[in-house]
Amino acid sequence: MGSMIDSLLVVVLVLNLFALGTSRIQSVIRIVALQGILLGIMPLSSHAPIDPATVGIAFLAILLKGMVIPGMLSRALRDATIKKEVEPLIGVLPSMILGALATGFAMVFATQLPLAGMQTAHLVVPASLSTVLVGFILLITRYKAITQVIGYLVLENGIFIFGLLLVESMPLVVEMGVLLDLFVGIFVICIIVNHINRAFSSLDTRQLANLKE
Amino acid sequence: MSPLKLILLASALLGASGIPALFGKRRSPVGQQLAVVLLLVGSGMGLYGVARALVSPAPVTMELAWLLPVGAFSVAVDAVSAIFLVPVFVLPALGAIYGLGYWPQRQHPGNGRKLSFAYGVLAGAMALVTVARDGILFLIAWEVMAVAAFFVATTEDREPAVRRAGWIYLVATHVGTLCLIALFALWQRTTGSFAWSPLSPAMAGQQPGGVTALFLLALVGFGFKAGIMPLHVWLPGAHANAPSHVSAVMSGVMLKMGIYGIVRVAGWLPVGPAWWGGLLLGVGALTAVLGILFANAQRDIKRLLAYSSIENIGIMILGIGLAVLGRTVGRADLVWLGLAGCLLHVWNHALFKGLLFFAAGAVVHETGTRDIEQMGGLARRMPRTAAVFLLGVVAISALPPLNGFVSEWLLYMGFFRSLSPVDGSIWHLTGFGAVALALTGALAAVCFCKVHGAVFLGAARSEAASDGHDPDFRLAGPMAVLAGGCVLVGFLPICVMPILDGAVQSWTGAPVAGVVAWREIAPLGWIPWLAAFLVIAVAGIVGFLIPAVCGATPRRTGTWDCGYARPTARMQYTGSSFGQSVTEIFAWVLWPRAHRPRIQALFPRVRGFEQSVPDVMLDRLATPVFQFAERILMRLRFLQQGRIQVYVVYFLAAVLTLLLLGAWLQS
Amino acid sequence: MALAIILFPLLMAIAALLVRSNRWRPWLLPVTGVVHATLTGVVLGLPELSVSSVWLELDPPGRLVLAIVSALFLLCSFYTVGYLRYRAERPNKMFCACLCSFLGVLSLVTWAHHLGLMWVAIEATALATAPLIYFNQTTRSIEATWKYLLIGSIGIALALLGSFFLAYSMVIAGLEPSLTFEHLLQVAPQLSKPWLHAGFVLLLVGYGTKMGLAPMHTWKPDAYGEAPGVVGALMAGGVTSCAFLAILRVYHICLVAGEGAYISRLLIFLGLFSMVVAGAFMVGQRDFKRMLAYSSVEHMGILALGLGIGGVAIYGTLLHLVNNAMAKGVLFLSAGNIHRAYGSKTTEVVSGAMRRLPFSGALFLAGFLAVTGSPPFGPFISEFSILNAIFVTGHFWVGALFLFFLLVVFVGMSVTVLAVVQGPVPAAARETPYRDGWLTAVPPLAMMVVVLLFGVYIPGPLQTLLADAVHFLEVHP
């Protein structure tokens, strides 16, 4: 089944690059939602006997990563009367190149780390690391609060991918990880973003730079 | 009650003396009077304990049950501690009496209570410092002393000048404390315990480098408090801006705690290489000469006295250097003379510097200024103050027949004796010590002739100085006591010699090689006769001979001013110009800041010439360095510049750095 | 018992949400504090109560931190009542509720005996504290909250990844997968080293973010600066201690795994780096609350350094944990009072606090002396024993740097603090309503007394707590 996961992971990596490459926030949100759904499928495809814990994880992941949070993001986007472009710190192409480089780095780094014997899918570690890095790139190179949240979600997705390695052994931990995403996600998005929007009548984090030395 | 218990109780009384005042009314004098009473009782008790400790043969030790977090509450008093305890129990008490008249609560409702509280704490902490025998206890007492001194020195914290001086003091003393913290941490590493007691050569043998580190750390750490020359930056400002009785206590007693530390470490470390003594001698000579040079260039009377304290510290360091050197080459007589001279000078300086600060305070109190160029002619309005001040300046210039001469004479004897070499390597070195001492003495004479003349002699140079009168007993009493002390030690030094001898014997914990009889190396029997002869002869000639030979009573008239008809007070030679000629010769170390207007045109406007001598270390080195450092650090502010994106970059950087660092350190 | 200690505050939080009166609601906090403190006392008195389940167990380090948190909260709760009186115009429902739940989750951190559960608890503290920082609801406080949440979440995410790495290092070694600490400690030697190293780095960065180690400290000055003083006190004393506890546990695992050298170097490096960064930003710092934040960064650095030195330094480090919590409490509470009285927190406006507020001003000054490690206060003892350990273990250069950074910090801090407490009082500050009252002056005073006490005498119970913790952390084969 490892080949199945690997192929899914390839899609995920491609989605990362798309996320970096798209300039409309709405479409970025869609991409992340799709990524979330894919992630949700993986645990089911990872190994033969399907136990309730795994199903739970998959269900939660698809629900949150694929629907709830993207939905809320779009709502926030609708409420916020802002330009719908991403406004990156650096252009679209450079950030894609950065993403590619990050992926390459992840591949190299992953080879340094030993893998478990029964490991069938070989892309998991590099994919998760590169997704994490792409999340960082989004966080660093985007100005809008919403896009930063998206970046954070991508980061979480990367971690979730790594969680696949542990699904069999300790599903509970993975569940908790997902669960916490829910908290933070909802909290950050609903409350703070709206407050920022109200207070600054914008979601541009460049206005959130008054506290400094 | 054992002497040690007495001393501890006394220190507790001193420390607590100011507490009642805290709860007093803003303007009620009761609290302050109560503080004075407590201080007097405590000091009396303490002095009694010290006397008992001095007569008791063995050093008294005590370990309290109460355990500190690390280390133990162990205290002891030996002759060395006793020597340093005496000023602690004398000067603060006198200063408190003086304070009744000088800083009455009624006139200073704002800060009087704070002052008398911190003043008491300062006194108590100093008493504890001298008896502490555990590293931690010592550090605690030390820092309490330092912080209390900060509070008394910044009594008038409304003035920016006072705040600045206070800050400089706080930073300087903290640097010193950090050095001491390092010292005791290393001490524990070397000895395996925090016991603050002689370091056995066996233990020290393991790390010879460690012992040198201990010595240098002690020199720097204690040197900051004592104010040895490159580290003195805090001293003039703090002394000048504090109330006068506080200045007296700080200069007369607190600086000596630094000397105490150096004496202790020098005695308790194993015998060191010769360069230790050489270093001490060099530092001492530098401190003494530069100190008095700067003093001579001041026009603020209290700054002047502060710089002269630096000079006297230098003289004490010279003594310690001689003793350390003597110990290295196994010359008991050098050890004796150097250490005895140093310790006696500790007492003497407490006596005459306290006296001078008290008198200066009385003058400042009357004239309302610290600038000696505003004074003049006060001797006729404040005759008694002028007389004791003159006595003080003669004593501090080390002129016979007063006490300053005795201690310096001991040091001279040491330097001259070191010329008859057992081991030829040390003798020319020490000879220069004698010359430095001579130069210092001559310069001190200039400096104090200047200050006494400018303040008390001639005619009043300003309105402020044209009235005023001798202070009442609260100010005069303490001065009289100290003056009496100067005369007593000066006329009958024999009395104090046995005490000094005991201190020298107990210096290293083990007797120095070849015990010496002080009567042979320091014959002082002639001093009383000489002093008596001088006094009687002068009194006789002035009192009888001159009136006898010239029948007519002298005519009084104006000063002969070389034919100029109407001399005014402004034409007098000012103190600054008196010191100027020395300042010019030594301009290459003093770097005076002069503002000389160029006089041009046929009828030039009125122009002023100004010259000031800023502290080289503080104003030309420390301050610029600090400002530079601050500018550099301000440049770094952009790291925290508000952009959350940048902060996220820091995360990546941190993770990568740590991974790479880990990998690198692994390989 | 554990459930009681953890759940009671949460219940009180719900109660706080239900109570109507803005005036009386704050009194729930002292109640919570007192009950929690009593329960804590019972637990500490009767250790057998402390084992309650596989996931929840109170080991000696946990006990220590629980004691710190409980005591700190108790004192702060009374202060909060006094503080909220001056902020009557603000609805404090959310504030009180979050404070209570904050206590609950902190207690959970100390009890959590499972890597994942501990992670959850620490994540929860972030959620509980965000509204507290946001209390003033100004644009500045929004910004602070936003930065706190985002940076904190990233840190937490990395910590999660680190935990996964750690877990995976078990999987690779083919061990029975369970993340409870004693299991980890048992199997530690077999763990796969590369994953362990990577995991440790990630956990260090992640929990270091909560703790406020440079360079992950960037949220701290903003959050501490904009939050009310009492929140600053609770975070600088409580959250940081819990984050340190987390790092301590990971450190313990690595120690047992025989990787002590690896991590101690990283810890020493991070510690010194935090100290120098803190010192650099304290120099010329005009905002005294931000200055306190940097001072907190410095002390986190000292803790990391002490942990890195290890061995004999552990005692001093744990003691410093206690002292730092108390001293920071004094500083933040008195700084809050000064802020109230002057309506500003920069030295351009504030001066003469000793005259305007004799109590708070004096406490602020004393707290400054204490926190900079001057004898005879507690931090001196802990820092001194750390330094002593540094010398004993022969890291002379580390010791020299340590002392030098302490000096830089002292110089920087002294300028600001003296400017605040000394000098004349501006006329504007005389009219402000704030006066030192029992509720606002006594809690910091009590903390000051504790700090002073720990400098000259360490009570038996604390001594045993420390000794147990040190013993617990000693490597057992």
Add this chain to the structure above:
Amino acid sequence: MINTIIHLVLLLTMPPLLLGVINKTKAFVAGRQGPPVLQVYFDIAKLLRKGMVISTTTTWVFVAAPVITLVTVIVAGLLVPMGPFHAPITFAGDMILFAYLLGLGRFFTTTAALDTGSAFEGMGAAREATFACLSEPAIFFALLVLACISRSLSLDGMLHGPLTAVLPGVAAPLVLIAIGLFVVLLAETCRIPVDDPNTHLELTMIHEVMVLDHSGPLLGVILYGASIKLFVLGSILLHVILPVQAGQPVWDWALFVAEMLGLSVAIGIVESVMARLQMRHVPYLLIAAVLFCGFGFILLATVGK
């Protein structure tokens, strides 16, 4: 005993004669007849009989100072041996007392000058005190050299050191300190080229200007004290430059008196052939003296080891 009495008699009576001899020498060189050799005695006697005029600004210090100066120089004179004979008072460390007694006298002279509040006297006092700062190190270097040579700790023993030199190679150091001490002598006793005792422009004076306001007996005392100072310093110098003895006490005394008169003739000649230095150049002269004595000491310290 008898020597002590002679010592005292010489110390108290002979000094004014030296001034007379100096003046006579200068007159002779200048081709004048000059005042009688005993003129200074007459002056002192006359001054003692006169009345006093005292400035209203002064205090008791003004009156006491000259007397203190006189007493100190006399006591100092008792510590200095004359010729091969022993000083009346001698003990270990008296050389320091000697130096500081002169210092005490100087201190009170300058203080008295400041007491009058006159600009000129203040100026003179400043100069006197400043130059003393430079001559003091020179004196101590010389004392150190003598102490090394003689292995003695009393002035008496030190000054007899050159007679019974124990160390090899002491000649060069002795010459150096002899030069240095001669300069110090000129400076301390305010002779040309440092100061001109009978100049008439107050601005250029040192010693004379300090005592402008003293009159009658006080002035006499000052004059007398100054001459004794010259005598005492001179006898020290003689030990360094002419360490010879005749053997017979009588001849020794005669020799000493002769040497002393010869010294004053030498001073007189120096005064006649040299012009006085600019005031701001005087310090250089004294620093040169310090360097001479210092080199002497270093030479001895390094070579004599």
